[in-house]
Amino acid sequence: MVNRRKFIHASAFGSLGILFSKMAAGNQVPFTIKGKPVVISTWDAGLEANKAAWEILHKGGRAVDAVEKGVMVTEASQNCCVGLGANPDRDGFVTLDACIMDEFSNCGSVAFLERIKHPVAVARRVMEKTPHVMLVGSGAQQFAVAEGFALEEQKLSTQAQAAYEEWLKNSEYKPPVINIENKNGHGPFAPLKLSNGEWNHDTIGMVAMDAQGNMGGSCTTSGAGFKMRGRIGDSPIIGAGLFVDNEVGACTATGQGEDVIRVAGSHSVVELMRQGLSPEAACKKIIERIVKIKKSKAKDIQVAFLALNKKGQAGAFALHPGFRYAIKNGDKEILVTSKSWFNE
Numbered sequence: 001m002v003n004r005r006k007f008i009h010a011s012a013f014g015s016l017g018i019l020f021s022k023m024a025a026g027n028q029v030p031f032t033i034k035g036k037p038v039v040i041s042t043w044d045a046g047l048e049a050n051k052a053a054w055e056i057l058h059k060g061g062r063a064v065d066a067v068e069k070g071v072m073v074t075e076a077s078q079n080c081c082v083g084l085g086a087n088p089d090r091d092g093f094v095t096l097d098a099c100i101m102d103e104f105s106n107c108g109s110v111a112f113l114e115r116i117k118h119p120v121a122v123a124r125r126v127m128e129k130t131p132h133v134m135l136v137g138s139g140a141q142q143f144a145v146a147e148g149f150a151l152e153e154q155k156l157s158t159q160a161q162a163a164y165e166e167w168l169k170n171s172e173y174k175p176p177v178i179n180i181e182n183k184n185g186h187g188p189f190a191p192l193k194l195s196n197g198e199w200n201h202d203t204i205g206m207v208a209m210d211a212q213g214n215m216g217g218s219c220t221t222s223g224a225g226f227k228m229r230g231r232i233g234d235s236p237i238i239g240a241g242l243f244v245d246n247e248v249g250a251c252t253a254t255g256q257g258e259d260v261i262r263v264a265g266s267h268s269v270v271e272l273m274r275q276g277l278s279p280e281a282a283c284k285k286i287i288e289r290i291v292k293i294k295k296s297k298a299k300d301i302q303v304a305f306l307a308l309n310k311k312g313q314a315g316a317f318a319l320h321p322g323f324r325y326a327i328k329n330g331d332k333e334i335l336v337t338s339k340s341w342f343n344e
């Protein structure tokens, strides 16, 4: 089991790692981390991504540089649902969304971007080289190519090809059920199934605080597998999939994007931290808001928020069990299981 293996891997980083790995292997973890620099990111792939971010953070580099380089590791992985190796839309094309935000509230975003390996790097160029925040579709691709990004071959990864062929057997287009892990596996809009039978997730969101105490965040995804062509979730939307306020903290989201957008999820979490709530309490409040809106349908979706405040405290909260996040600072490199609203 990948998760079990990674918990064990995480435990190799010291006694605290072992402690939290054991706690994480149970249901819920009351967890706070303090101090800077620090980087946190969603899901198991965050462990590897954090390492790349740390290369920048521990040398005194900027958080925004760290979060860009960090998630690029995941984008480049063919074994993940982020980047060009991911599941395609229902027409068979991989379309990517990403955004980035820095300590000055500069932000950039791309959505519905095809054949570009590193959407987050293009989002950064949008932020730095245009007067705009968001470019989409062929315009985003044109901009990327003009900026020197290679136009990659339009070809599905072996795993995505197999998953797509499987999906085509029924071509069932249902409202997405993303990232819920239970005894029946994942819902119809499943994350990528690896050849060894394990599941992988379709987004990485990362937030960091650098040695100067400045914050940055990034988020990148292929969105929901076999989605309707042109569908964009929360991940590239500033305030939904990501928000950074250098006075307060930062938040990123994963799960069903439509329901994150509805509550301006990441921005709402940051605003609650501004009012004094801890990262975990702020994440929980917005999950509660989603439950209120969705009523009984909240059972069918997964949403999780992950936040970091200016004190360097990290916290998360999910609708359903199964959401994990990775933390790295000077002496810890661990995977933590989030608390959740439902506890089945």
Ligand code: ASP
Pocket: 178, 179, 201, 202, 203, 221, 222, 223, 224, 232, 233, 234, 235, 253, 254, 255, 256, 257, 258
């Ligand atoms: N939030 C992403 C989306 O809706 C999916 C995910 O987090 O897995 O596109």
